[in-house]
Amino acid sequence: MALTTSCPGLAMVVPQPIERFLEGTGPLLDVRTPAEFAQGHIPGAVNLPLFSDAERAEVGTLYKQQGRQAAVLHGLAVVGPRLKGLAADLAACSADAEGAPLRLTCWRGGMRSGNVALLAESLELPVRLLHGGYKSFRRWALELFERSWPLRLLGGRTGCGKTELLLALQQRGAAVVDLEGLANHRGSSFGGLGLPRQPSTEHYENQLAIALRALEGAEAIWLEAESAMVGRCRIPAGLWRQMKAAPVLEVQRPLEQRLAHLVAIYGQHDPDAVAEATRRIAKRLGPQRTAIALEAIANGEATEACRQMLDYYDRCYDHDLSGRGVVTVELGEQTAEQAADRLLADGLMGKHT
Structure with missing residues (x-):
């Protein structure tokens, strides 16, 4: 017609x-x-x-x-x-x-x-x-988000380098949608530090739709395990429902490796901005951890500040994944590129079907 x-x-x-x-x-x-x-x-x-x-x-x-x-x-x-x-x-x-x-x-x-x-x-x-x-x-x-997509989630506690690993996998040909990259946010109270202004949720949806369209026909599409909100951007309802039902590959790293990763990302930022982000989660951290973290920030002790906050974020992550079918893999101190090569060589990117 x-x-x-x-x-x-x-x-x-x-x-x-x-x-x-x-x-x-x-x-x-x-x-x-x-x-x-x-x-x-x-x-x-x-x-x-x-x-x-x-x-x-x-x-x-x-x-x-x-x-x-x-x-x-x-x-x-x-x-x-x-x-x-x-x-x-x-x-x-x-x-x-x-x-x-x-x-x-x-x-x-x-x-x-x-x-x-x-x-x-x-x-x-x-x-x-x-x-x-x-x-x-x-x-x-x-309407695109309501279609059935072969979603797979890459999980892992804060500081495991999930985003870097996903991008390394993408460079090696894996079908990946970078939820945080499109949102200009790393998904925590500190996630907007050093990044451009976030798009509106409407435009975030637009970018996600185009990203998904480019991956039509892929056997598996990998996303980072997120909450429904990435900063101020909301993951579309249709996609979020499928994410909650998707299988999860959880990467694990030692605590000290995670702390070093977080310090490398956030330690370069204005201490006042980091302190303000800490105050935004003060009720969830509790008064004692908040006070220790703020003192550590003021003294330039970024590792100690991150250590105080990881307990809260770890509990949130564990709660979000409770009851889910999860396959775990220990990455140790491997770089994102080494870890990507290992996951692909071991066939782990294709186990969740």
Whole structure:
């Protein structure tokens, strides 16, 4: 069945369904406002806003108060002076793409992306629209998490180097989704130290959806055993339900090795920031451990500070995995690369079926 668009005059630009749109190689341009884009967008998209946040609000108010015609006329008045610059941006993007069609999207795939597509066509630039816009992408992403995925979890107490091991496995060809990397957070009260600002949960879901899509057909997809929240980002409900039922490979390391790993990660950060993160879990640490940890931080004794906090995190981890089927492997002082080679050589990455 042919897809059509509601934009009058847009006869030559046929909106594409989401899968075909995502398979394209041309620049992905999101013409929504900066605020809409920041809340969430298709990963890899570049924001080329037709309206500013305030301008879109004005158009929306006019639409509600005076109707479509008044809103359209005001929108044209706002955009008109910028058309030359917008056209130049489209031409530059197309030139960089070496002939691949520009891929355009807005919220519903209607007027905003449609009008920009008309402008691109007037410049004889190849262009594609997303049928249903970003809204259709969001529906596709959330449905993706409800599919059955062959998930496997890599577990281990705090400081075992699970993330580094997963990345080493990924470099060796294993199918891996880096939950913490996509969230810009290591998953504890200290997890945001030294990392960029976290995405919104909406955009986190978008990134996870694209990551999963790239692994379709894999026999096993490995993720780190996490709680439902990675910092402020929530793991999608459909994926989280499958994670709770997935088999777990638990890596173990000696306490001193774990402490050294944590000091290497967090010991370089501002002591005040580390102390603030410690205070956030003071009720769970208890007054005595909190006081000892804060004193150790103040004295530059990072190993002792980490030692005081590991008891709390170990108890949380053990509680989360209680009742689960777990296969354990002792890694000793092996590097992430050595451990990855060992797990692959021993066939442990394929035992959980």
